[in-house]
Amino acid sequence: MSFVHLHVHSEYSLLDGLSKVDKLVQRAKSLDMPALALTDHGAMFGAIAFYEAAKRAEIKPIIGIETYMAARGMRERDPQQDQRSFHLLLLAENDQGYQNLLKISSASQLEGFYYRPRIDHDFLAEHSEGLICTTGCLSGEVPRALQAGRFDYARELLDWYMSIFGPDRFFFELQHHEIPELLEINQKLIDLGGRYNAKFVATNDVHYVDPEDAELQDILLCIQTGSLVSDPNRMRMTDPSYYLRSTQEMQQLFGDVDGALSNTLSIAERCNVDLDFKGYHLPDFDVPQGYTPETYLRSLCEAGLQKRYGTHADTPQVRERLDYELRIIHEMGFDAYFLIVWDLCRFA
Known part of the structure; x- marks a missing residue:
């Protein structure tokens, strides 16, 4: 017969528990x-x-x-x-x-x-x-x-x-x-x-x-x-x-x-609790109706592209670079992350 201790205090029971x-x-x-x-x-x-x-x-x-x-x-x-x-x-x-x-x-x-x-x-x-x-x-x-x-x-x-x-x-x-x-x-x-x-x-x-x-x-x-x-x-x-x-x-x-x-x-x-850190756990980011995080990020980038490059926004070199970066971001599952950072920067 074995036994499991279920009532245990550690040093995190401040000034009460001694156990490391x-x-x-x-x-x-x-x-x-x-x-x-x-x-x-x-x-x-x-x-x-x-x-x-x-x-x-x-x-x-x-x-x-x-x-x-x-x-x-x-x-x-x-x-x-x-x-x-x-x-x-x-x-x-x-x-x-x-x-x-x-x-x-x-x-x-x-x-x-x-x-x-x-x-x-x-x-x-x-x-x-x-x-x-x-x-x-x-x-x-x-x-x-x-x-x-x-x-x-x-x-x-x-x-x-x-x-x-x-x-x-x-x-x-x-x-x-x-x-x-x-x-x-x-x-x-x-x-x-x-x-x-x-x-x-x-x-x-x-x-x-x-x-x-x-x-x-x-x-x-x-x-x-x-x-x-x-x-x-x-x-x-x-x-x-x-x-x-x-x-x-x-x-x-x-x-x-x-x-x-x-x-x-x-x-x-x-008792089975999984606290292993697998993958990314990002907050939900609400996007406007009709968008996904991927398409909303692209729409923001398209607008930024026009603002930054003006008449050069549709040149093959600029377009190829935008498509490449958005593809990598999406494949890594970072669409929502970039939207969150954008939102924070905009608020600041």
């Missing part, structure tokens, strides 16, 4: 893991670097994000009600899912930012296609509701997530760290699983690669919170277990939960 992308990938490779996810806090800055590093190491990259869910609407900014937000793990199952992750990441920063880059239920529902979702860590909506004893509300939340993602794209996430209430929350999730015929997935809330990195990551948290290492009341991780655990360690922790390990492999198999 290359070191994460190499460690997963050395543990014989077939794939690895990257799910940084509220951002996807590291997606391309991670994708390329995983491809070089010949393990499968899974692109994700741990987004923040607003307590109310993503545009609400009341200091009493909206300061707190909840964590939610999202993974791109396909290219459409990756596009939706980009939209979620951008909107959370540009439209929903209040202490954290946030989205809300409505925005998530509109951009849920191609995404796999879990209940998240202890700071997720459902775990927080269970921790507060709001069982009816937890079921309402689960009903909503199931209605958006369905049982094949929504998983009950289980973690194991030295947090007193975490084992209780895991058991409550397991108990609720029967009501939904839920699938479970085991994760480790990875913030660094090796156990000995815990001290350095703790210093990062001090910088983030403006605290001293000696401060006994500051925010800190509960224990040095937030590293890239081996398959054997995860088996010891979750081997008794049906599907918790094997589902990480099935999710990895389902």
